[in-house]
Amino acid sequence: MTDYFALLNQPRRPWLDTEEVKHAFHARALQAHPDAKPQQGAESSSDALFAELNEAYQVLQDPKRRLQHLLTLEGHPPDRASGATPTTIEALFPLVAAATNRATALVKQSAAATNALTRSLLKSELQNASKDVATVQGKVRELYDTSIACLQRLDQSWDNDSRPEPNQLKQLYLELSYVTRWLQELEEKRLQLSTC
Template identity: 25%
Template sequence: MFAILGMPVQFEVDAAELERRYFAEQRRFHPDRFTGKPERERQFSMQHSTNVNEAYRVLGDPVRRAEHLLLLAGQPARTVEETVRDPVILMRALEMREALAEAQSRAEIDGVLKAAKGEALACTAELTKAFANADLQCARTLTLQLTYLQKFIEEARERRTRVVGGQSAGAHS
């Protein structure tokens, strides 16, 4: 994944550099650039463009990037079953959920969101350190924490848009 976009194999990612390389690769190899070309070249373009998309998706997201690094190190990320057995992560997740459930106004939800975003940022910083120190056990726990935080932020954001819209945003049918 790192090699496809020519990025260094480490947790820290220069977002602007990642973007620049992603766009540059797609500009050269996207199937739109190969419409009149022979079948073999078009196949290659399709394959490479697919790989570039996947690499961008993995490297652009801290949780997926961490999971991928753990996989490379032969220490796959923890599964859901392991999580439920971790009382610290479980407690914190329940607390945040409660706070979100109690938040009624947009300002209250904003407060919960801001706190969660702060925690996610801190968690990412810790992850950077853990990977730099090759402390994989710590990295596994932190990756799991970050997964939960990300899910929570998404839920909170969704709640927030519903409150702002002033209606019970219906199903996306």
């Protein structure tokens, strides 16, 4: 497995300055880009290196993917099956499910509406569903922000003797997995509702 931290000359830790990662990527990409130094026969290797640099950049920019990569490199790959669902996630499950299910049902009803009266009657329900989605999205965003703050706190002790336990990082990874997926799903539902 390629160490993306080493590939972009970044320290192997849970939190990185995304601007530094961006600058490191651009510096390496300028050197490795296939068009930078065209050489006969070396095209495929420079293409592969550039693709790997791009993947490293994508992973290290994303807190969840960075944490997954770090845990894997440290010999503790995260596994959803082995960890209990965090209580913060369990509390949000019904809210997210209710908001997304309601939004999906209303979008389908709106698409099936054949006349202006039916669409007009659905308008207030669509607006209320959109408000509900936004409210749940706000709660999920708060949890995301809390998770990021926790990740930053854990990073502060990374070089000390009080280095976080792998299980702490795995739980945080699991939390970020749910939260990032929910944020995408809720945004998609919000957009669908806004176009009805």
